[in-house]
Amino acid sequence: MGKPGYVYIMASQRNGTIYLGVTSNLPKRVYEHRQGLFEGFTKKHGCKLLVWYEGYDDIQEARATERRMKNWNRQWKLKRIERMNPEWNDLWDDIVK
Structure with missing residues (x-):
């Protein structure tokens, strides 16, 4: 079995701009988006809310x-977002507990 991974969606606000990504370290990557540490789509569009994610074994x-x-x-x-998170809550606290 390989390294685990996550598919995730960041949003600017409810029904706002969304970004779909993949990572092996979800807390680290979401932190980077939230802090705007890298130039790119999420920083430009203010996608700082983790609204959906799904984990995989590989x-x-x-x-x-x-x-x-x-x-x-x-x-x-x-x-897909609204099935898991109908209120579009920021799921950051769920992944750093």
């Missing part, structure tokens, strides 16, 4: 899921 499986989801239309992604 990073390759997470990457494959991310690639599939990047082809989804926005409505499908919003439905």
